[in-house]
Amino acid sequence: MRRRAAAALLGAALLAACAGARAQHAHGGLGASAAFDAQGRLWAAYRHQGRVAVRASEDLGATWSEPRFASPENEPVAADGDARPKIATAPGGRVYVTWTRPLSRPYTGEIRFARSVDGGHSFSEALTVHTDRQEITHRFDALTVLPDGQVVVAWIDKRDLEAARARGEAYRGAAVYAAASADGGASFARDFKVADHSCECCRLALLPRADGSIAMLWRHVFEPDIRDHALASFRPDGQVQPLRRATFDDWRVDACPHHGPSLAEDAQGRLHAVWFTLGPRAPGVHYGRLVEGGVEAGRRVGGEDAAHADIAVTGMRVAVAWKGFDGSRTWLRALLSEDGGEHWQELALDATEGASDQPRVLTHDGRFFVFWHTRERALGVWRLP
Amino acid sequence: MLAVAPARAGALRPFGLGSFEEIRRANAGRAHVVAFWSVTCAPCHEEMPVWRELRRRRPDVPLALVSTDGLPEAAGVEARLAEHGLADAPAWIFADERVERLRHSIDRGWRGELPRTYLVDARGGTEALTGRVQWHALADWLARAPAR
Numbered sequence: 318m319r320r321r322a323a324a325a326l327l328g329a330a331l332l333a334a335c336a337g338a339r340a341q342h343a344h345g346g347l348g349a350s351a352a353f354d355a356q357g358r359l360w361a362a363y364r365h366q367g368r369v370a371v372r373a374s375e376d377l378g379a380t381w382s383e384p385r386f387a388s389p390e391n392e393p394v395a396a397d398g399d400a401r402p403k404i405a406t407a408p409g410g411r412v413y414v415t416w417t418r419p420l421s422r423p424y425t426g427e428i429r430f431a432r433s434v435d436g437g438h439s440f441s442e443a444l445t446v447h448t449d450r451q452e453i454t455h456r457f458d459a460l461t462v463l464p465d466g467q468v469v470v471a472w473i474d475k476r477d478l479e480a481a482r483a484r485g486e487a488y489r490g491a492a493v494y495a496a497a498s499a500d501g502g503a504s505f506a507r508d509f510k511v512a513d514h515s516c517e518c519c520r521l522a523l524l525p526r527a528d529g530s531i532a533m534l535w536r537h538v539f540e541p542d543i544r545d546h547a548l549a550s551f552r553p554d555g556q557v558q559p560l561r562r563a564t565f566d567d568w569r570v571d572a573c574p575h576h577g578p579s580l581a582e583d584a585q586g587r588l589h590a591v592w593f594t595l596g597p598r599a600p601g602v603h604y605g606r607l608v609e610g611g612v613e614a615g616r617r618v619g620g621e622d623a624a625h626a627d628i629a630v631t632g633m634r635v636a637v638a639w640k641g642f643d644g645s646r647t648w649l650r651a652l653l654s655e656d657g658g659e660h661w662q663e664l665a666l667d668a669t670e671g672a673s674d675q676p677r678v679l680t681h682d683g684r685f686f687v688f689w690h691t692r693e694r695a696l697g698v699w700r701l702p
Numbered sequence: 703m704l705a706v707a708p709a710r711a712g713a714l715r716p717f718g719l720g721s722f723e724e725i726r727r728a729n730a731g732r733a734h735v736v737a738f739w740s741v742t743c744a745p746c747h748e749e750m751p752v753w754r755e756l757r758r759r760r761p762d763v764p765l766a767l768v769s770t771d772g773l774p775e776a777a778g779v780e781a782r783l784a785e786h787g788l789a790d791a792p793a794w795i796f797a798d799e800r801v802e803r804l805r806h807s808i809d810r811g812w813r814g815e816l817p818r819t820y821l822v823d824a825r826g827g828t829e830a831l832t833g834r835v836q837w838h839a840l841a842d843w844l845a846r847a848p849a850r
Contacts, residue, residue, distance in 0.1 A: 344799045345772045397772070398742075423782060424742050517744055572833040573743040574815045595813065595832065624802075624813065642802035644810075672799040692799070 347674040348401025349690035351698075353681040355408060360437065361688070361696050362387065362404035362414050364396035369416050371404065373437055377686065378698025387414045387431045387440040395419050395426065395456065398575045399520040401674070403460040405468070410436035413502050415446070415458040415470055424517075426456040428472045432502035446470045446496050447508045453479050454491060457577075459521040461531065467553045468502045469531055471495040471521050477513060490538035491517040495531075497553030509555040512547065514538045520577030522590070529553075534563060534580040534590055534607075544568045546578055546592050548607060563607050566596030580607075581630040583657055591618060591626040591637055602626045604637055606658055614658045619650060625675035629685060633657045636685040636701055638666075638676040647673050649689050653701055664701065669693045714776055716797030717768050722808045725766050725794075731824055733847055734764040737835075738808075738818040741771050741778050745834040746817045750786035752837050757791060760844065768794040770801065770816065823847035 349363035359374040361381070370384035387402075388394055394402060395417040402416040412433040417426045428446040433439060447455050454475035461469050474494040481488035493515045496508040515521075516536035524532040530550050537547035539562065548563040578592035588607040594600060602623040605612035618626050622641035629636050635654040640647050646668040652661045671692035679686045685701035715721075725736055737753060739746035756765055767788065769779040772795070779795055798804050805812050809830060812818055821829040821843050829843065 344774050344797075345801075346774075347799075423747070423778070424744060518742065570815070570833040571745050571748075572815045572817060573740070573745060574813075575743075576814070593813075595815065600813075621810075622802075642806055644806060647802055670800075672801070 345672065346396040347672060347690050347692065348396035348398075349674050349688075349696065350401055350403045351677060351679060351688040351696070352404050352406050353679055354406035354412075357681055359679075359686075359698065360404050360406055360412055361690075362402040363690055363696070364394050364402065367394065368392070369394050369402040369414055369431075371412060371414060371433075371437055371440070372696065374696075374698075377700065378688070378696060381696055382437075385437060385440065387433070388416060388429065389443055392429070392443070393419050399518065399577050399675075400457060403458055405460050405462045407462050407466055407468075407501070410434065411501060412437045413460060413462065413468055414440070415460045417456045417458050417472075420452050422452060424454055424456065425452050426454060428455050428458045428470060430470060430502065430505070434501070441502075444505070446505050447472070447474065447494060448496070449474070449476050449508070451476060451479065454517065455494075457518075457520055459523045459533075461523040461525050463525045463529060463531070463553065464527065465529065466501065468498040468505075469495060469523065469525070469553055470505070471511065471523055471533060473515055473517055473521070474510075475517070477510070488514075489540070489542070490514045493521060493533070493535060495551060499553070509557070511551050511557050512537070512549055512560050515547075516544050516574070518573040518575050522578050522580040524580045524582055524588075526550075526582065532580060532582075532588065534578045534592075536574065536577055536592075537562075542569050542571050544570055544572075544574065545594070545596070546590075548588070561609065563590065564592055564594065564603070564605075564612065566594035566598065566603075568594045568596035570595070576625065579626065579628045581628045581635070583630045583635070584632045585657070587657065589628055589630055589635055589658055591628045591639075593624070593626070602639055604628070604652070604658065616661075618652060623650075627676055627678045629678035629680045631680040631683050631685065634683075634685070636678050636687075638678045638687045638689075640673060640676055640689070646670050647691075649676055649687065649699070651678075651687060651701060653685070666699045667697070713793075714769075714780060715792075715794045716773065717794040717804070718798050719804065719807045721794060726822060726826070729764050729822070730826065732762070732764065733821075733823050733844065734766070735840075736766045736768060736820040736822065738768045738770055738816060740769060740816050741775060741782050743816040747782070747786075749817050749834045750788065752835055752840060753791065754787050755837055756840060757788075763844065764792070766792045766794060768796070770796050772796050772799065821847065
């Protein structure tokens with residue numbers, strides 16, 4: 318106890334020592350998410366004063382409503398690196414939010430959920446999504462709403478690793494679990510496993526499909542230690558299709574890249590993805606269409622500094638956004654294709670000298686919007702041509 | 703310039719833009735190791751016994767442990783180091799939230815993956831490793847790299 322108090326005092330002293338420098342006054346925690354509702358209102362969730370705050374914009378991000386808190390006081394919220402609160406909307410003024418609540422033991426956590434049924438004016442009490450209540454890893458929440466209104470949450474879960482350890486067995490990585498709510502977020506059904514052996518520290522990409530299934534793309538750990546990506550399909554009732562390998566970069570490493578993929582679907586039902594690899598052939602950020610056994614129309618995204626890309630598709634138009642630090646500023650850039658990923662134009666959108674979150678690409682009414690939360694400019698939105 | 707005098711050996715030092723160079727200068731002429739890690743990185747925890755072993759077997763090879771978790775996590779970082787028997791190892795913590803800028807000042811080729819380890823020989827020759835470092839790899843380097 319004394320050591321913790323001393324460490325806390327040290328932490329405070331260190332913070333005080335840095336207080337003079339503007340850019341270091343606040344430290345990290347810029348993880349944010351955004352989503353449009355059916356009326357074109359843009360919603361954002363981010364960490365504010367230590368809690369999940371939700372704001373809405375009626376003018377595509379030019380101005381935002383006052384923050385409303387969606388998480389309880391005194392509950393830590395993960396908002397760094399690949400972790401961030403998530404937000405989704407549903408008809409009838411529903412706003413859903415998830416976040417990872419770090420617990421006291423290292424890399425342990427709980428997946429938390431709260432909802433508003435009154436257009437964001439108030440949020441319910443938070444609930445814990447997963448059935449398993451051990452104080453172990455449940456982190457990197459991903460949230461989506463299906464066409465029929467069911468709410469689906471997925472996350473990285475170490476119950477299988479812990480069970481294997483207890484038996485004295487090895488277990489690669491972690492597992493991915495999911496749970497569904499059929500009552501608009503009032504409660505979640507029993508959770509179920511989607512895959513074993515995921516990488517334990519990268520965000521998951523969830524994509525609801527027209528047939529009611531959900532596609533998921535994630536960084537996996539293929540035997541023995543290949544951190545390439547896998548794709549699986551599951552249904553909210555727990556039916557899961559076997560995973561298939563999605564990327565083939567052959568990145569063999571026992572490390573935490575903290576760098577997950579994104580996934581989108583075009584009007585022809587083809588899957589488009591962006592991901593990061595340090596595999597030997599072509600390190601960096603990549604785009605491609607995922608097909609059985611390979612990748613089509615694959616290309617590098619950005620230069621050597623490219624990081625944390627996101628992708629969205631509307632019709633046959635594809636947009637990718639990413640950021641990269643050029644030695645003096647962090648740039649926000651985008652790639653735009655009108656023909657399903659065959660031809661592209663590159664755009665430079667903005668630059669910042671301070672800290673920044675990962676950009677997100679959103680669609681509304683056939684248009685693309687890039688959402689980027691930075692220290693210099695909170696909850697920024699850029700409309701693509 | 704951040705100047706916080708450590709209260710005791712092993713107290714966390716704030717790591718800023720000039721800190722990597724500062725560590726290299728302080729250890730110039732000797733083989734030394736700078737290891738970046740995070741509380742949220744499982745392979746980093748699995749690697750910690752190797753650093754304890756390095757300090758035990760080769761106290762002549764300075765080790766600097768740098769947490770990328772950021773100042774607000776200082777208490778957790780200190781606790782983790784103590785759990786691993788590394789409370790007295792020279793330890794730093796990222797003190798600038800502009801992490802891309804910090805990493806760039808250390809190594810343009812580092813994309814943020816952890817653990818990330820820099821093996822610096824006595825002549826300043828530097829090897830960058832990504833992923834969990836195993837003792838035999840470290841021992842190999844110690845055997846062949848100029849140590850003084």
